[in-house]
Structure formats: C-alpha cells, structure tokens
Amino acid sequence: MLLLEIDLRPFGQLHSQVSRVGDLGRVGKGVKCSVQGCGKEAVRSLPVEKVVKAGLKVTGSRRAYLCKEHYKDFKKATKLERLVDKWRYRAR
Ligand SMILES: [Zn+2]
Numbered sequence: 001m002l003l004l005e006i007d008l009r010p011f012g013q014l015h016s017q018v019s020r021v022g023d024l025g026r027v028g029k030g031v032k033c034s035v036q037g038c039g040k041e042a043v044r045s046l047p048v049e050k051v052v053k054a055g056l057k058v059t060g061s062r063r064a065y066l067c068k069e070h071y072k073d074f075k076k077a078t079k080l081e082r083l084v085d086k087w088r089y090r091a092r
Contacts, residue, residue, distance in 0.1 A: 033067035045063045056073060
C-alpha cells in the first residue's frame with residue numbers, strides 16, 4: 001500500500017501541472033516530446049489532430065507535446081499549409 005502511494009504521487013503532480021498550463025500551449029518541466037522515437041523535453045502542447053495533419057507521428061489521444069525541434073517542424077508544416085490555403089482562396 002505504501003509503495004503504491006509513492007508511485008502515484010509524481011504522476012499526479014505531473015498531471016496537474018500539464019492540465020494547468022495546457023491551454024496556454026506551454027508545457028511543464030519533465031514532459032517528453034510525443035513524437036515517436038524522440039523523447040526530448042517538450043516545450044509546447046498542441047491538439048493531436050493538428051500535429052498529425054502537419055505530418056508528425058505522435059502518440060496520445062488529445063494533446064501532443066513537442067520538443068523545440070519538432071515544434072519548428074510543426075510550424076514549418078503549418079506555414080506551408082496556410083500558404084496553400086491562401087493560394088486556393090485567391091484562385092477561387
Ligand atoms: Zn521531438
């Protein structure tokens with residue numbers, strides 16, 4: 001019983017930290033990047049569907065956490081998408 005309590009406490013702290021800052025897109029310390037095979041420290045959290053759309057392979061159901069490098073990739077990808085949308089809009 002004592003062991004169980006010790007194991008759960010860090011998880012509870014991490015969880016409350018993430019949900020508190022999650023809406024701002026900031027990530028608490030110790031959260032890892034959600035991109036498969038990465039595992040670096042995350043700097044931003046974003047909706048999973050947006051990240052998947054940008055072409056990044058992430059695990060998780062609602063929010064994805066991205067490290068500096070992958071956030072750069074994400075921004076690049078979404079910038080291009082926005083540009084394409086602009087072109088489409090002009091063509092109409
Ligand atoms: Zn990463």
